[in-house]
Amino acid sequence: MSMISVNGIRFHYWTVGQGPDVILLHGLGGNLAIWHLKMVPLLRNMYRVTTYDLRGHGYSDMPPTGYTTGDMADDLRGLMDGLGIERAHLVGHSLGADIALHFALRYPDRAGKLILIEAGLPAMVSARKDENWIGWTYWAEMIERFTGHKVPPEKRTDYKYLLRQSLEIPILFGPARGKPRKQEKFLKLLETTTLVQDYEVVGELTLENIATIPHPKLLIYDTNSPYLETYRALCEVAKNYTAVLLPGSSLRHFFPLEEPEKLAEHIKAFLSPEEEAPEGGGE
Secondary structure, eight states, rough: EEEEETTTTTEEEEOOOOOOEEEEEETTTOTTTHHHHHHHHHHHTEEEEEEEOOSTTSSSOOOOOOHHHHHHHHHHHHHHHHHHHOOOOEEETTTTHHHHHHHHHHHHGGGEEEESSSSSOOOGHHHSSSOOHHHHHHHHHHHHHHHHHOOOGGTOOHHHHHHHHHTOOOOOOOOTTSSSOOOOOHHHHHHHSSHHHHOOOOOTOOOOTTTOSOOOOOEEEETTTTTTHHHHHHHHHSEEEEEEEOOOTTTTHHHHHHOOHHHHHHHHHHTTTTOOOOOOSOO
């Protein structure tokens, strides 16, 4: 197991392949394994691919605080420093996409192209607290579909409850498909750290500041994503971007697990030196 210490915190990471550096950032509650099922094998022949467990996730340490996107952008910088990576293209899913954006804002010379998959953005959290947000229904339906347990009406907008119930969903992909998830670490993350509160800290990652990030961006969302409001907000403010809405998958927000080949095709085309001009918001 490869570990590296960054500012007193140990991070679990893998680096494979050869070529330009690409770093993959997973989302909330995940770990680097999400990329190694299919994505890393599809990319490693063209790029040197680095994956790592975010703080509090996987085999990385779990400090009690420091879970804002700004904190985790600093983690990424420290990881790159420790591994001797001067500059890298960043591929992030959900929370990982938010971290990639914050990193590019804070350390513009260290980021190459940005592939932002289903970014949620702390700046859009207030919109998602509305009881009519489509994501509440999507989340409850996912839990009911895969666990067979009904979500009580009074709990359908309870963020922490839904997070906990999501742990009852069995593993959906890979060799362990159908087996129960290991819940202990994520429950500890929810109950003993500032993760949930910290995600709502916008800090400098405002929509206005996102508009100043010049890096080429690929925005990828599912056509039925519960985060389409964030997609539309990014399309309004972002510069130098290409937007892709993929045909609806059954997992919607988690289509990187369901459609890795399709996702890899878009990533490789976007990172190609022969990439065409952006479709929208271009400078």
